[in-house]
Amino acid sequence: MTRSTRRITRQTATLVWLAAVAAAVVVCVGLDPVDTPFTALMVPLLLGALVLGPRQLPWFLGWMAAMLGVAVALQPERSARILGASLIQAVMILIVLAVAVRRGRLGVGGMAGESMFVDLRDRLLDQGRMPHLPSGWHVEAALRSAGGTPFAGDFVVSTRTADGRFEVALVDVSGKGEAAGTRALMLSGAFGGLLGALPADRFLPAANDYLLGQAWEEGFATAIHLSLDLATGVAEVRTAGHPPAVHRLAGSGRWNVMAAGGGILGLDPDMDFPVARVQLAPGDAVLLYTDGVVEQPRLDIDLGIDRLLGDAEQILRGGADGTASRLVADLGSESDDRAVVLVSRA
Structure with a gap:
């Protein structure tokens, strides 16, 4: 049977x-x-x-x-x-x-239908789990949805490749909370399959092509992609309409904005995604985040980034563990999805 x-x-x-x-x-x-x-x-x-x-x-x-x-x-x-x-x-x-x-x-129907949606939510959260990195490297991610609902328009996908690279993409789908949850779930599966399977410079173009092929009414998204060589510490960052990554230099304690440019995914088939490169030395860190972390009503986004960096520097002085969770809890608006990814070198 x-x-x-x-x-x-x-x-x-x-x-x-x-x-x-x-x-x-x-x-x-x-x-x-x-x-x-x-x-x-x-x-x-x-x-x-x-x-x-x-x-x-x-x-x-x-x-x-x-x-x-x-x-x-x-x-x-x-x-x-x-x-x-x-x-x-x-x-x-x-x-x-x-x-x-x-x-x-x-x-769907009855309790089985509700169980299906719980399973979909869990699959979305599983996509954001970080792989184990070799000694000397630390990575963590934290997400919080608008209003505390289980579904969010922000998601993370990551992987370690056979040639010794760590790749992570932080994506912000149009819409908030449950309204964007189904699109985020579908995109997380597609983007997770593309990540690591393509050269780093082809990931965002392929993601853009995929979104264009869906022809959704609200079919756009922003994204930031980090490709890190775990042996040399060279990190490449590409963005698609997303807030820029920031690089912490341990020697001076300064944070540098890694402005890479690149348009929003799903709007234009002929899109370029420039790259920004940095060398991560011991003690350095790279921080990725979504706009919900730095945008608030009546607050300029540059002031939001300044506040993020100030809080991140204060937290990192006590160690990297838990930094992402504390940042999404302390910053941004409860009415917007928020996500943070931190990669640091010991």
Whole structure:
């Protein structure tokens, strides 16, 4: 028996069990309407809405409508008093039916549908997990979505290549929170496949071509791509309409902006993405971030970058661990998605 067949069998068994419960409630209402509330029919109705799939739920709702009619017919002397409760339950059945039709179009239903979205969220978060780097290198990433929702328009993909390079891309999809979550999920899978499979200078052009091919109404994104040679410490940074990376020089404690330029992804097929190169010496660090970290209402973005660098310098003096998480927690606006990636050399 296949997995889908077993799932259908379980759903059918659940349908039969809930139908029996509804019938038992109706019998109890008919035998003892005083001690058995008429509204007890709401219990199997809500259980069915939660656990039944899009195929079984309409049949169950039809059965519930029939049980509602039987329950009313069994109490002719109370029909006037329970008219309001009957109408409310009928409306609830119609509401659940409307939800079932919508879920049927999506091909999901009940708790299984919610589990699917939880799985999608977890996959998006898994894409942002950093690979293990050799001794002497430290990398961490932190993301926080607008309003604290599980889905965000910012995401990170990273990889280590066979030739000894570490590559990471931080992407900001158009929109915020859940509205951008589905696009971010799709792009994270595509960009994760491109990262490391192409030469560093071909990643952003390929990502741009992919976005253009989707023809989405809101199909643009900004991105920043870091390619680091773990043996030499040479880092290449390319941006696509994204806030610039910043480089910390351990010797002086200064931060230099790595302005590389490059247009927004998904708008122009003929886009160039210039490169900015730095040599990471021991104690140096590179910080990538999204605009939600440095942009706030009535605050110039340059002031936002200055505040980011001031906080980052103060935190890094106590060690690199936890820097990204503290920055996304302390900076930016709660109404915008925020993400930070920190790469440092010990």
